[in-house]
Amino acid sequence: MKFSNLKTGTQKEVISLDFSASTVTIEVKEAIKRSEIIESQYLIAEVYNKYYKIFFSKDYSDLEAKIEPYPHRYIYAKVGDEIVGCAGLYTHNTYVEKYGDVSTEDIINTLLSLNLDPNHYNLEEKREITKIVSKPEWVGKGIGAFIWGAAYSKFFLGNQTEKPPIITCCAKLSTFQYFEKFTGITTHKIKSFPEYKIHEYYRSQRDPMESRLVIPNLDIPNRWYNLKIPSVYNVGKDTNSLKFQSLG
Amino acid sequence: MLTKKSPKLPVYGIYLGTPTRKKPLSRVDYTFIPIDYIAHWSRCGITADYLAEYQAFNFEKRDRVKNILSTIINELLENAVKFSADAYKEISISIYNYADTISIQTINSTYRRQAEHFDGYVQKLLDEDPEELFIENIMKNAENEKSASQLGLITLVKDFNAKIGAKIIPDLERRLYDIYFKVVIDTNAIEEL
Numbered sequence: 001m002k003f004s005n006l007k008t009g010t011q012k013e014v015i016s017l018d019f020s021a022s023t024v025t026i027e028v029k030e031a032i033k034r035s036e037i038i039e040s041q042y043l044i045a046e047v048y049n050k051y052y053k054i055f056f057s058k059d060y061s062d063l064e065a066k067i068e069p070y071p072h073r074y075i076y077a078k079v080g081d082e083i084v085g086c087a088g089l090y091t092h093n094t095y096v097e098k099y100g101d102v103s104t105e106d107i108i109n110t111l112l113s114l115n116l117d118p119n120h121y122n123l124e125e126k127r128e129i130t131k132i133v134s135k136p137e138w139v140g141k142g143i144g145a146f147i148w149g150a151a152y153s154k155f156f157l158g159n160q161t162e163k164p165p166i167i168t169c170c171a172k173l174s175t176f177q178y179f180e181k182f183t184g185i186t187t188h189k190i191k192s193f194p195e196y197k198i199h200e201y202y203r204s205q206r207d208p209m210e211s212r213l214v215i216p217n218l219d220i221p222n223r224w225y226n227l228k229i230p231s232v233y234n235v236g237k238d239t240n241s242l243k244f245q246s247l248g
Numbered sequence: 249m250l251t252k253k254s255p256k257l258p259v260y261g262i263y264l265g266t267p268t269r270k271k272p273l274s275r276v277d278y279t280f281i282p283i284d285y286i287a288h289w290s291r292c293g294i295t296a297d298y299l300a301e302y303q304a305f306n307f308e309k310r311d312r313v314k315n316i317l318s319t320i321i322n323e324l325l326e327n328a329v330k331f332s333a334d335a336y337k338e339i340s341i342s343i344y345n346y347a348d349t350i351s352i353q354t355i356n357s358t359y360r361r362q363a364e365h366f367d368g369y370v371q372k373l374l375d376e377d378p379e380e381l382f383i384e385n386i387m388k389n390a391e392n393e394k395s396a397s398q399l400g401l402i403t404l405v406k407d408f409n410a411k412i413g414a415k416i417i418p419d420l421e422r423r424l425y426d427i428y429f430k431v432v433i434d435t436n437a438i439e440e441l
Contacts, residue, residue: 045287046335053330055289067289 023236024079024141025247028150028229031074031086040074040086047133052201063099063196071130075156075229077143085134085143087151091158094128096168096211100193107166110190110213121215122163129169129214132179142237145182146244152185152220153227167214172207182242186219187212258367261374261413262432274345276302282356283335285325292329296322299343303350309439316408316441320431321352323400328356331366333424345435353430363416363425369398370414370429378406404431408441 048054061069071088096102108118129151134144159165193209232247300317307313339356404410415428
């Protein structure tokens, strides 16, 4: 089966994909209803606690006490009536600013180092993709990678102005590598992320965390930036690639 | 001691004594699943406050007693949630008032490794001087050890003169361990603390 509309705005190579591997059909939506938000939050809390012993609160955050803040918006993948994966978005007060010591000046310096004009970006409007999770029983089917890509859609990023927003993210190196391999979305280091107790089971000396910048017209392939949401997709993953097809 | 070959169940502290035959004057049993607290950590505080205030009606210095009981209940709740193996497996907390004492018990399920760690920790807590143990743990935390601080449990013994006990019951089928932890406070002394 061939994919259509896979040309990218970033001039990255696009491969015509055969879709013979086993796939899963997912409905991808932004969590708007209260029930969708609650289910997304509980999935994030369950997975982060299972793997990293992290807790969540809407009232406060304390990285030394292992209590994280929730994102402001969520995008999710549903199979049947069950949310099987989701990601969050900080629309202000981003994690890298709050805890990563990333300033607007750091972002300007990163843009300049890439020979980009900071005036072309809305430095007041920051976005950060965060908390990408899959239900443990659905891991390995490409849902996490698909959600990472879908989270970088223009629809979910929701820029309000003509200038593109500043998009940041924070993860360990292996996570960046994994998602780049499967989605083609590239990232640029802003600075190393400071060490906190909350990340004790996530990061390591060999796999440190970094705050990174994502430039829409440079880093996000069109197939993700212009991804249709809400929609239904067939998603399949093998060891080297993520494949998907819109079912409308 | 909790070892693979040990036929003896680890039972410590106040669980070793004869259970009281008195009927509790007041009794609250509360059951929940940990995910609710993992998702909203502030629920530990509001649950502890509610259960403490409920008990505090029996006292003259209600605010004082509420604060003490809330601190104790919050510590037990947080530990039960933190050390639960399954985010959807029930935890229970029971608070009984026997007139002369208030007993607070939590039951949660945990993995073998956590059960072994807890087993060793409870023995230390019962055997060692709480002041010395408190300082030792502060030093360990300063060295940024990966274990939970557990200063809270020491504080209960050190500052509130709480009597403690623990039972660790293996659930072989599920390869989990049910942890029973109990704190008993002297009702007559609590207002003077």
